[in-house]
Amino acid sequence: MASATAIVIGGGVIGLSTAYHLARRRFGRVTVLEKAVLGDGSSSRAAGIVTGHLWTETGVLARKRSLALFEELSDELRAHGYTFNQVGCLNLFGAESWPEREALLPIYERHGVPFEVMDAAAIAERWPALRPDPEQIGLFDPVGGYSEPHAYLPALAARARELGVEIVEGCQVTGFVQREGRIRGVETRTAGTEELREADVVICTVHAWTLKLLERLGRAVPLKSFVHQRYLTRPLPEPLELPAINANPQGGYVRPAHSPAGQPCLLAGFETADRAEFRVPSPEFDLSELAAPPGLRQTLTDRLSTLLPQLATSDWASESVGLISFSVDGEPILGALGDLPGLYLGCGFHSGGFAYNPVAGELLAEIVSEGAPSIELSAFSPERFEASALKDYLAKNLIQADAVRRRH
């Protein structure tokens, strides 16, 4: 395949990871086209939390591989300033939501995914800063943790470049080149100049912009986007010993972090269940146009300080606002668009696209270069949707609570 050409549209973590894995396979000439700057989408705004405790067999296998890859990348990208923070991930449940999760433990056992079930007293003993309600249950993932997007994105881009990937910023894909029933490349606009770029394969990893881009082909996938935000506290007097926490009973998450000046602080976010879906208004749309209502900061404090009392006395210093996207069944959309040879999609990663990115890039690279992924992926196939389900989902106006519930 050394003479093949691939164009990856979108310079977020999914696009960069795909380009990196194609280059590792010596696919040929690999180019990433990004309409703004690398990480300009949700990737730079993410909390970067990852856990292997997912909901489906496919998800569990994929995340297991993602976590192994995060560990490998920690070594490979260290020289570029990235390490995976393997502090573990504590997934918290209330008494009513625990049975549903407990039913998944046999899948974790079957696939060698480590976990530890903890009651509230054991949680408070291990992490004294935490005060879970007595009936809450923790499912601790010892190999989970988090990545700092501001370290990961440039490091992965630098490594991809070392492997020969060309990354073009300020280059918007405006359409597709089609010939003889195949996608043969893309139409682009760079600083007002239009250009055709030919390619053997085109991989579309444009997250919430996917529907706008697929409109150019008269296609769609059942995808809904919602505004989502996360916050950093002001520096803490002392660092807190904490894992990354998916605090499901509180509807949010919190993890250790560092301020831009390197002082210890906390990063936290929560879902706004009543918020209406967000329809990307134009292909040029930029996430900087989004804003979070100021009142959300107080709600976040009120919700999460019941678990982590330190938050009641810490102010929020900054916020990042982006989009998360959900498919109709809540699972990612990853693979070939069967009736349009040459075109591949990777989108719909709910609030877990950062966690999925290493394996998503690897699977897309396997499909593109070897024709088949190493994990059976029918549950993620772009072809799995009935035409009527697609139409119905797109026609509805949802609030976030109506979308399938998924966190990281």
Ligand SMILES: Cc1cc2nc3c(=O)[nH]c(=O)nc-3n(C[C@H](O)[C@H](O)[C@H](O)COP(=O)(O)OP(=O)(O)OC[C@H]3O[C@@H](n4cnc5c(N)ncnc54)[C@H](O)[C@@H]3O)c2cc1C
């Ligand atoms: C506040 C927040 C917190 C989050 N926390 C977590 C977390 O803790 N863990 C986790 O796993 N996930 C988290 N997520 C989700 C995660 O950020 C996303 O799932 C992930 O970043 C998606 O990556 P991506 O590369 O698909 O998208 P993006 O990073 O959005 O990249 C898509 C890129 O495509 C570009 N683009 C669009 N159209 C075109 C075009 N026509 N031509 C060229 N380029 C184009 C955009 O400019 C953009 O840079 C969070 C999201 C938000 C908003």
